[in-house]
Amino acid sequence: MKHSARSPWEQAVVWLRQQADQRALVEAAYYDDPLVLAAARYHASEEWSAITALLPKTRLRALDVGAGRGIASYALAKEGYEVAALEPDESGLVGANAIRSLAHESGLPIKAYSGISEDMPFPTGHFDLVLARSVLHHAQDLARACVEIYRVLKPGGTFLAVREHVISKPTDLQAFLDSHPLHKMYGGENAFLLKQYEDAIRKAGFQIDLVLSPFESPINFAPNTVGTLRAEVARRLALGVPRLASLV
Numbered sequence: 008m009k010h011s012a013r014s015p016w017e018q019a020v021v022w023l024r025q026q027a028d029q030r031a032l033v034e035a036a037y038y039d040d041p042l043v044l045a046a047a048r049y050h051a052s053e054e055w056s057a058i059t060a061l062l063p064k065t066r067l068r069a070l071d072v073g074a075g076r077g078i079a080s081y082a083l084a085k086e087g088y089e090v091a092a093l094e095p096d097e098s099g100l101v102g103a104n105a106i107r108s109l110a111h112e113s114g115l116p117i118k119a120y121s122g123i124s125e126d127m128p129f130p131t132g133h134f135d136l137v138l139a140r141s142v143l144h145h146a147q148d149l150a151r152a153c154v155e156i157y158r159v160l161k162p163g164g165t166f167l168a169v170r171e172h173v174i175s176k177p178t179d180l181q182a183f184l185d186s187h188p189l190h191k192m193y194g195g196e197n198a199f200l201l202k203q204y205e206d207a208i209r210k211a212g213f214q215i216d217l218v219l220s221p222f223e224s225p226i227n228f229a230p231n232t233v234g235t236l237r238a239e240v241a242r243r244l245a246l247g248v249p250r251l252a253s254l255v
Contacts, residue, residue, distance in 0.1 A: 013098070014096050014097075014098055014102070014193075015192070015193035015194065015195070016096055016098070016101060016102075016193050016195060017096065017098040017100050017101050017102070018192065018193065019189040019192040019193040020038050020100060020101050020189070021100065022192060023038065023188065023189060024038060024039075029188075032188065035230050037049050037076070037078045038076075038101070042076060042077070042105060042108065042109050042112075043081075043109060043112045043113055045076075045078060046077065046078045046081035046082070046109060046113070047081070049078040049079070049081070049082055050078075050081060050082040050085050052225075052229055052230070053225035053229045053230075054170075054225050054226055054229035054230075055082050056225070057224050057225045057226045057229075058082075058138075058167065058169065058226060059086060061165075061167060061217070062086060062136065062165070062167075063135065063136060063164075063165050065135055066086055066087040066088050066135070066136075067088065067089065067135045068088065068089050068091070068133060068134045068135050068136075069083045069088035069089070069090050069091070069134060069135065069136040069137070069138060070090075070091045070092075070093060070127075070129070070133075070134045070136070070137045070138070070159060071083060071090055071091070071092045071093065071138050071140075072093045072124050072127070072137055072138070072139045072142055072156065073093065073094065073095075073124060073139060073140070073141070073142030073145060074092035074093060074094045074103075074106055074119070075094060075101055075102070075105075075140075075141075076098075076100065076101050076102065076105040076106065076109070077092055077094075077105060077106035077109045077110070077117065077119070079138055079140045080092040080106060080109070080110075080117045081109060081113060081115060081117065083136075083138065084113075084115035084116055084117050085115065088116075088135075088136065089116045090115075090116060090117045090118070091118055091120060091129065091134070092106045092117055092118065092119045092120065093120050093121075093122050093123075093124070093127060093128075094106060094119060094120075094121065094122075095121065095122060095123050097121060103119040103120070103121055104119075106119040107119050123147075124139070124142065124143075124146055124152035124155060124156065125146065125147060125148050125151040125152050125155055126155065127155050127156075127158075127159055129159045130159070131158050131159065132158075132159070132160065132161045132162065133159050133160075133161070134159055134160055134161065134164060135160075135161055135164050135165070136160075136164060136165045136166075136167070137156050137159065137160055137164070137165070137166045137167070138167050138169070139156070139166070139167070139168045139169070140169050140170055141169070141170045141171065141172075142168070142171075143168050143171050143199075143204060143207075144171050144172040144196070144197045144198050144199060145195060145196075145197060149199065149203065149204070149207045150207045150210060150211070152207075153207045153208050153210070153211035153213070154211045154212075156211065157211040157212045157213060166208075166213060168204070168208070169226050170226065170227070171198075171199075171204060172196070172197065172198035172199070173198060173199065173200070173201050173204070174198045174199065174200060175200075176200070177200070179198075180197075180198055182247060183196075183198050184196055184197075184198075186246075201218070205218070222237075
């Protein structure tokens with residue numbers, strides 16, 4: 008039986024996990040195993056606690072778009088949602104097969120689907136909530152991704168985009184890419200201006216209710232504290248590296 012070749016993203020994460028000096032980053036990104044314990048740790052995190060305050064009271068169907076290895080899918084299911092997890096990578100470490108294993112081990116109502124945000128295999132008006140955690144900056148067509156997210160949401164549904172890469176000006180992009188620990192290995196990172204995110208979201212039909220600044224919420228800075236984040240921002244500014252922020 009042949010094993011499928013690892014995707015560039017899986018190869019990058021495997022390399023990161025092999026670096027003894029990167030253990031803290033691996034755990035902060037929830038790339039550690041057992042996956043079910045990493046997912047449970049995310050569900051108990053300050054970031055997720057802040058996200059739950061933004062969830063609608065009606066918790067029926069949720070879509071975790073760009074779901075990765077499924078930590079947010081797990082958290083959504085723990086909050087009472089029936090979860091569809093959309094992920095283009097089939098990896099058993101960082102993709103759809105990891106999500107399937109997590110769903111089986113946890114017994115939670117999570118179903119993994121293969122696909123991309125620009126072309127989703129779901130009917131119109133199907134979900135009460137769409138969560139995109141560190142996803143929009145990966146879109147090949149940001150405007151199209153937002154249109155698709157709007158399409159699959161029920162009228163009055165909620166879209167949460169969190170932990171996005173935000174640059175202050177276009178010339179900051181290369182500095183950000185150069186500073187990313189894995190971009191040089193798989194080439195999949197990107198970042199947009201806040202206005203680009205907002206324009207794409209509004210043009211898709213959404214009303215934006217809240218945008219969080221970098222220091223405003225653990226959604227942006229977890230697992231850091233306010234103090235450690237300020238120190239990191241000072242370090243990045245000294246090196247000429249653009250700030251990171253999130254859009255909600």
